[in-house]
Amino acid sequence: MTFHNPWFLAALIGIVGWFHVKLLAEFLNLSRLSKEVPEPMRDVMTEEDLERAMEYHVALAKLEITRDGVMLGLFILFWWVGGFQWLDGLTSNIGGNAIVSGLLLISVLTALQGLLALPFDLWRTFGVETEFGFNTTTFSTFIGDRLKGLFLGALLGLPLLAVVLWLFERTPYAALWAWVVTTAVGLLMSWLSPRLIAPLFLKFTPLEDGPLRRAIMTLAEKLQFPVGEISIVDGSRRSTKANAFFTGFGSTKRIALFDTLLDGYTQDGIVGVLAHEIGHSKLKHVPKQIAVGLAQSALMFGLLHFALHDERLYAAFGVRYPSIAMGLVLFSLVYGPWSHLLDAPLQGITRKHEFEADRFAAESTGSPEPLMASLKKLSRDHLAHLTPHPFYVKLHYSHPPLLERLQALAKAK
Numbered sequence: 001m002t003f004h005n006p007w008f009l010a011a012l013i014g015i016v017g018w019f020h021v022k023l024l025a026e027f028l029n030l031s032r033l034s035k036e037v038p039e040p041m042r043d044v045m046t047e048e049d050l051e052r053a054m055e056y057h058v059a060l061a062k063l064e065i066t067r068d069g070v071m072l073g074l075f076i077l078f079w080w081v082g083g084f085q086w087l088d089g090l091t092s093n094i095g096g097n098a099i100v101s102g103l104l105l106i107s108v109l110t111a112l113q114g115l116l117a118l119p120f121d122l123w124r125t126f127g128v129e130t131e132f133g134f135n136t137t138t139f140s141t142f143i144g145d146r147l148k149g150l151f152l153g154a155l156l157g158l159p160l161l162a163v164v165l166w167l168f169e170r171t172p173y174a175a176l177w178a179w180v181v182t183t184a185v186g187l188l189m190s191w192l193s194p195r196l197i198a199p200l201f202l203k204f205t206p207l208e209d210g211p212l213r214r215a216i217m218t219l220a221e222k223l224q225f226p227v228g229e230i231s232i233v234d235g236s237r238r239s240t241k242a243n244a245f246f247t248g249f250g251s252t253k254r255i256a257l258f259d260t261l262l263d264g265y266t267q268d269g270i271v272g273v274l275a276h277e278i279g280h281s282k283l284k285h286v287p288k289q290i291a292v293g294l295a296q297s298a299l300m301f302g303l304l305h306f307a308l309h310d311e312r313l314y315a316a317f318g319v320r321y322p323s324i325a326m327g328l329v330l331f332s333l334v335y336g337p338w339s340h341l342l343d344a345p346l347q348g349i350t351r352k353h354e355f356e357a358d359r360f361a362a363e364s365t366g367s368p369e370p371l372m373a374s375l376k377k378l379s380r381d382h383l384a385h386l387t388p389h390p391f392y393v394k395l396h397y398s399h400p401p402l403l404e405r406l407q408a409l410a411k412a413k
């Protein structure tokens with residue numbers, strides 16, 4: 001380990017720097033919690049609601065800061081005592097060949113990270129979310145979700161990882177092929193997961209014929225949006241937070257409404273939310289975001305290509321014998337924090353798309369009011385931070401802050 005090693009410096013500055021950037025954003029954001037209900041929310045929100053939202057954000061920030069601090073401390077310690085070299089020796093002894101040892105190494109590190117994060121996940125679900133009345137997950141559902149996630153991750157992730165490792169062992173242009181393979185698998189999964197994976201976690205039941213179903217179908221017909229199926233999802237089994245989503249390419253659009261959304265939101269309001277979602281699809285937001293994502297991952301694999309063959313990367317983490325799997329791990333550690341520099345512009349694009357979808361909803365339903373009412377209710381019920389700090393928004397928000405959306409929607413009248 002030496003300060004002359006650029007990988008060592010990039011890792012140290014990136015990891016420690018990102019921690020401090022996040023910390024700064026948390027404090028700036030907390031300082032912006034307003035004590036007064038903002039004007040547009042006065043008809044749906046009391047001072048008491050606001051007080052509760054403030055307490056919620058303080059509790060979340062405490063959790064975030066503690067988790068980040070503990071994880072950073074443990075990571076630095078692991079690095080300092082030569083944990084990477086130790087684990088490399090252990091897994092290559094057990095594994096035998098490069099691919100099996102590589103799979104073992106990455107599995108052990110992933111499991112370790114998951115185990116360390118588990119207490120904080122429990123704190124969030126059964127501490128903060130329960131305290132503020134959001135959590136409806138039972139302990140067995142929580143554990144069941146974890147086990148299913150672990151099983152799926154192994155089932156899908158290990159073969160893909162094996163292919164990537166094999167490519168890097170065999171071909172000089174492995175980074176290019178790995179980019180192609182992971183992109184193809186990613187696209188395939190986003191197509192398959194609503195059909196195969198979502199039903200493992202959520203129960204879908206068809207929405208019965210009635211005024212809501214007819215209103216949705218009328219909107220879909222008017223917008224020439226082919227709806228194959230409208231279902232209700234049992235989101236209430238995990239959280240009281242409401243949501244709507246839909247999926248599917250081509251002719252089989254599938255709309256899923258959380259049962260929590262049916263509870264308390266008006267029919268027009270739900271239609272407004274769906275019009276927003278249809279807007280994303282009609283305005284081709286998903287392909288645009290996929291294109292940006294592809295450019296990002298191309299850059300990552302390009303850098304990876306150079307990193308894997310640079311012995312200084314391994315030396316920076318005290319690893320004596322370079323290997324593909326260890327290279328992937330170490331590169332991701334260095335690249336991870338710096339990649340947030342790229343996230344900011346990408347999130348800028350998604351925030352722009354949200355405004356566009358909002359405008360689409362207002363125009364297609366003839367009025368911005370129902371969507372505005374739903375957004376206000378969602379923000380109140382989810383105890384949203386109404387006046388987030390711009391720096392925090394830049395860093396973390398994929399959606400524009402509520403007040404900005406309401407302002408833009410009000411103009412669409």
Ligand SMILES: [Zn+2]
Pocket residue numbers: 276277280354357
């Ligand atoms: Zn949206």
